[in-house]
Amino acid sequence: MLLVTGGAGFIGSNIARAATEDGYRVVVADWLEDGPKWRNLADIPLHDVIRPEETNRFVVREGGRLAGIVHMGAISATTERDGDKIVTRNIRATLDLWELATHKSLPFIYASSAATYGDGSEGFTDDESLPGLGLLAPLNPYGWSKLFVDRRIMADVEGGAPRPPQFAGLRFFNVYGPGEDHKGDMRSVVHKIYPAAAAGEKVTLFKSHHPDYGDGGQLRDFIHVSDCVEVVRWLLENRNVSGIFNVGTGKARSFADLAGAVFAALGQEPLISYVDMPEHLQKAYQYFTEADVTKLRAAGYKRPFMSLEEGVAAYVSEHLKATGGSTF
Numbered sequence: 001m002l003l004v005t006g007g008a009g010f011i012g013s014n015i016a017r018a019a020t021e022d023g024y025r026v027v028v029a030d031w032l033e034d035g036p037k038w039r040n041l042a043d044i045p046l047h048d049v050i051r052p053e054e055t056n057r058f059v060v061r062e063g064g065r066l067a068g069i070v071h072m073g074a075i076s077a078t079t080e081r082d083g084d085k086i087v088t089r090n091i092r093a094t095l096d097l098w099e100l101a102t103h104k105s106l107p108f109i110y111a112s113s114a115a116t117y118g119d120g121s122e123g124f125t126d127d128e129s130l131p132g133l134g135l136l137a138p139l140n141p142y143g144w145s146k147l148f149v150d151r152r153i154m155a156d157v158e159g160g161a162p163r164p165p166q167f168a169g170l171r172f173f174n175v176y177g178p179g180e181d182h183k184g185d186m187r188s189v190v191h192k193i194y195p196a197a198a199a200g201e202k203v204t205l206f207k208s209h210h211p212d213y214g215d216g217g218q219l220r221d222f223i224h225v226s227d228c229v230e231v232v233r234w235l236l237e238n239r240n241v242s243g244i245f246n247v248g249t250g251k252a253r254s255f256a257d258l259a260g261a262v263f264a265a266l267g268q269e270p271l272i273s274y275v276d277m278p279e280h281l282q283k284a285y286q287y288f289t290e291a292d293v294t295k296l297r298a299a300g301y302k303r304p305f306m307s308l309e310e311g312v313a314a315y316v317s318e319h320l321k322a323t324g325g326s327t328f
Contacts, residue, residue: 001026002019002027002068003027004029006072006074007028009182010040010175013179014179019233022233027046027050028050029049029055055097060104067106068166069097070232074094076183077185078284086141098110102164107164107167108166108167109236112146113146115138115140115142116147117171118136120289124221124291124292133147154244166240171244171248171291174223175223176223177225178225178315179225191320193259193262204272209285213288216256216274218254218255219254219290220289221289222253222308224314230303231245231247250293252289253308262312265315
């Protein structure tokens with residue numbers, strides 16, 4: 001069995017689907033609540049679904065039959081301001097599973113985030129040393145929670161404390177693709193602008209409030225969710241690989257490029273307008289992210305990442321056209 005927490009979510013459901021294809025009996029831990037999130041699981045032949053509060057008891061009971069834990073469960077909203085909730089769901093839940101994976105000798109793959117890099121002034125190199133981690137300054141509670149876990153785990157590792165036989169913290173950059181329909185305002189920009197673009201209308205992007213970047217020129221490392229899944233698959237097949245790894249394409253592209261790729265996938269010329277960024281976002285906004293994937297490549301991951309144009313075209317043709325870009 002393979003346990004996937006947050007397995008009804010965006011990245012988690014894609015991992016769960018791929019794992020069943022690879023022959024795992026997948027157990028998903030997630031809250032489905034009163035909404036359409038369950039549809040992310042509808043086509044996956046799962047072994048079981050449990051509530052997150054049952055996760056630790058499940059691992060204690062079934063640890064001997066588990067092939068590993070893929071921990072994607074967390075509050076993923078970068079706008080979340082409830083610090084106590086962040087501590088409970090992002091920090092404490094992860095460290096509890098880290099300790100259980102250690103006790104049960106289970107591989108442990110968990111979601112970190114590019115939000116750990118803050119404004120990027122220290123670069124985007126996945127230095128997992130404690131001094132390197134100590135230089136990072138996240139811009140929001142979400143990023144802080146992910147860095148907190150990275151630092152605690154590496155403190156255990158560097159201090160020689162017991163640890164799982166394999167661990168990997170994955171710093172996902174700007175992920176887009178099928179399975180994000182339920183995410184509301186945390187959806188990718190591709191998903192947000194598709195309905196207007198498909199209707200032949202103008203799409204709206206934020207103006208820049210930084211002198212070094214023009215409107216629409218803010219840069220991100222956009223990665224298709226299928227590429228994230230392939231990294232997880234590779235880790236499950238290569239149990240000798242451990243560490244904290246960036247998961248991005250290694251190529252920053254602008255939001256204007258992203259919008260242009262959506263229009264191109266629809267066979268249309270770009271129509272883009274720009275609006276002021278809300279003031280509360282201006283204070284904690286990353287104008288540039290670009291994954292340094294040197295360490296992942298050095299560890300042996302050779303598969304190429306999809307370009308922005310390839311990934312957006314696949315997303316539009318294989319999913320958004322079929323759903324109309326609607327939230328289910």
